[in-house]
Amino acid sequence: MPKSLLIISRQAxxxxxxxxxxxxIVLAGGAFDLPIGLLFLDDGVWQLAPRQHATTLQQKDLSANLQALSLFGVDQVFACGFSIAxxxxxxxxLGLDEVQLLETAQLSALIDRYDQVITL
Incomplete structure (x- = not known):
């Protein structure tokens, strides 16, 4: 059985x-049916904000990747409610309907559920 993986995205x-x-990483893991979750924490919650103007900042828009998560079988998507507030x-x-908001006290329990954790 493959090990589960949680990606914690902390960057805007x-x-x-x-x-x-x-x-x-999340999309690749989903494509290979890896048990994978994604947590938006700290400035990472900005990725969920609507109407981002990525081209103004000479960046590539991430909203299409976010919308593709469910297509790749990634349905464990979380965000820290405190970070959002x-x-x-x-x-x-928020840009995704499937995002589960977690209280700060729930974060350690979430992290403990996964075999491996990567923070970016």
Whole structure:
């Protein structure tokens, strides 16, 4: 049985390659039926914000990758509710309907559920 993997994405989509790399790992894992989850934490929750203008920042838009998660069998997508609130985002406006909001106290239990964890 393959080991489960949790990717924790902590970078804003415009802060460097970390956000894209996290999504690439998740999509690749999903394509190979790996038990995989994705957690948006800290500035990583900015990836879920609607109406991003990636071309203005000379970045590639990540919204298509986010929308493809379910197509690749990735249905374990989480976001830290505190991180969202701290950045003034409205959970109702997030880019994915499948995102499960977690309280800070739930994060360690989530991480413990996975065999391996990668933070980007």
């Amino acid at each position: 989509p415009w802060s460097g390659p970390g956000a894209r790399e996290a999504l690439d 701290e950045r003034g985002l409205d959970p109702q406006d």
